[in-house]
Every structure is written in C-alpha cells, then in structure tokens.
Amino acid sequence: MKQQTKEFLLSSQEIDQFHRDGFLGPFDLYPEEDMEETLRRIRPKLINTKTSVYSQKQAVSGSTNLANYDRHLDVDFLAEHIARPEIVDRVASLLGPDVLCWRTEFFPKYPGDEGTDWHQADNFSNVAGSKHPQIVWPEDSQFGGTITVWAAFTEASVENGCLQFIPGSHRSMNYDESxxxxxxxxxxxxxxxxxxxxGFFGYDYRQLQKDPNWSPDESKAVSQVMRPGQFIIFWSTLMHASHPHSGATDRMRLGFAARYVPTQVRVYPFSDALEEFGGAASLDRYGTVLVSGEDRFHHNNIIDHTVNGYRFPVR
Ligand SMILES: O=C(O)CCC(=O)C(=O)O
Ligand SMILES: [Fe+2]
Structure with a gap:
C-alpha cells in the first residue's frame, strides 16, 4: 500500500479543465538550478545503458534505442521522480487512488532536430512491431490511453522544440493504431x-490516419513553454507534437515522460518482448511500479524493491 500525501490533489475545477482540454499544467516540481544540477549529476548514469533493463545483453534483435525506456527502473533519481507526491497526487485525482507507472521515456531534441509529428496514442500498438496493444483497459471502461506526465529536464521553448497540444482533441482518435x-x-x-x-522517430505517423486526406488543424495548436523542473499532464489520446529544434541555441531540449494507468489496466498482456524502432528487447526484467494505493487486480508484475533489489521510495 502506497499512501498518498493528498497535499497536491487537484481541485474539482482543475479536474473539469483536464477533462475539457485533455491536459493540465505546467506545474512546478524542482527549482530550476536543482534540475540543472541533477541533470549534470545523473548524465553519466543515463549514458551508461548497461544497467538498463533493456541493455544490449537483453536485446533480442537489432540495435535498439529502447535503452532510453524505463530508466526509472535503474536510476534512483528517476525512481523517486515518478513517485513524487506533486505528480502522483495529481495523477491519482484523475485515475483514482490505485496507480501504476508502466513506462518512462526520454525525449531529447538536439540543435537542428526535427519536431515530433502530430500523434495520438490509445493502446500503444502504434509503433509495436507485433501490432499488439501494449495497454488494455477493462471492456466497460470509460477511458483508454494513459496519462503522461512530461517533465522539462531542460528549458523547453518554441525555439528548442517545446510540446504543442490541440486542446480538446483527446476524445476521438484520428489514427488507427492497428x-x-x-x-x-x-x-x-x-x-x-x-x-x-x-517526423516520428523513423516512422511516418500519417500512415496511421483513419482518413488519408485529413490533416491536423494546426491553427488550434498551443505551445507549452516550460522552464527546467516543471511538468505538464496530458492524455496520450490528446493530439500532441513538438516544434523542431531551430538550432538558434546550442543547448538541447530534454523531456522525460512518465506514463500512468490505474491498476485494472493490463500492461503488455500479449507479449514478452518490446519491439519498436527497428529493435526488440526482452521484458524479462520489466515490471510496473505501484506509485499510489494498492493492487487488487494482480494483472501485472509489480517490481517490488524489497524483492528485486531496486530501490523505490516507499511512502
Ligand atoms: O517530447 C516530444 O517531442 C514528444 C513527447 C510525446 O510524444 C509523449 O510524451 O507522448
Ligand atoms: Fe506521444
């Protein structure tokens, strides 16, 4: 059982706003200087992908950038980050008290890099080579998708590739992930x-469009400028993208996305490997992390620090 502090629960007005717009924030988490200092400190660990649960030894085929995934399972600061009450209380206000973190991903943009193309994700079979859904909600659920908490580990500006959202677009999917x-x-x-x-990291997301002649209405897009140490919350089914890094500054942009679902959702029910971006890696060492409440469903392997040796903060 992970107790919530309840200190950062959302107000009913914020909850309504989230359901209307599909996103909420940004919120403050770390002071700017602390974030910069932390990033300097953890960079060597991030570069050392040998400790990642998808390290090369684990890769079952091809070269993979999956080592960018789920580093909360081997980097202490990230393990603490995903369970921070400033994040978890707010996510639990939206998903209910029993919450799992099932995925984290780094999104770096270096000077001159393309923007992330417009997309929506519901069951995350979008880039899965197998085309199996990666998360499955119970059949009678009102929701699908996941809540993403995207933290700015560096500044995120229009010039260096901040996120863009189309408010209110989370209720209907323009893409067919199958x-x-x-x-x-x-x-x-x-x-x-x-x-x-x-682009979409080597894929052309337009290939998933339900209507090949449709295109997103960019006139409705809003840019999410954030300072280092802030985070924003959005449904994965919200139309989202990012600006290209213009190259006007030589500093890269780094986002860290943590994805949450309630415990009744099944994670990777159809697969024992992750196949994406031309690579594949075994899920042998993978598990979800219970960040709030309790798991009464037992659908998923939960990584427990006392058993697995990972060091998760217990609250
Ligand atoms: O940071 C980006 O450019 C894209 C992030 C994104 O698509 C996500 O977090 O789901
Ligand atoms: Fe996304």
Missing part, C-alpha cells in the same frame, strides 16, 4: 510536412 507503419531510419530529420521538419 495499421502498420514502416520504420525507415533514413527518414529521420529528412521529411518536411507543410514546410515544417517533423
């Missing part, structure tokens, strides 16, 4: 859409 996309690493930083350099 369609197949072709992975083409050559396309990275090489494709322009309506004059803007955008």
């Amino acid at each position: 369609k197949v996309m072709t992975y083409d690493p050559e396309s990275i930083n090489n494709v322009k859409k309506d004059g803007i350099r955008r």
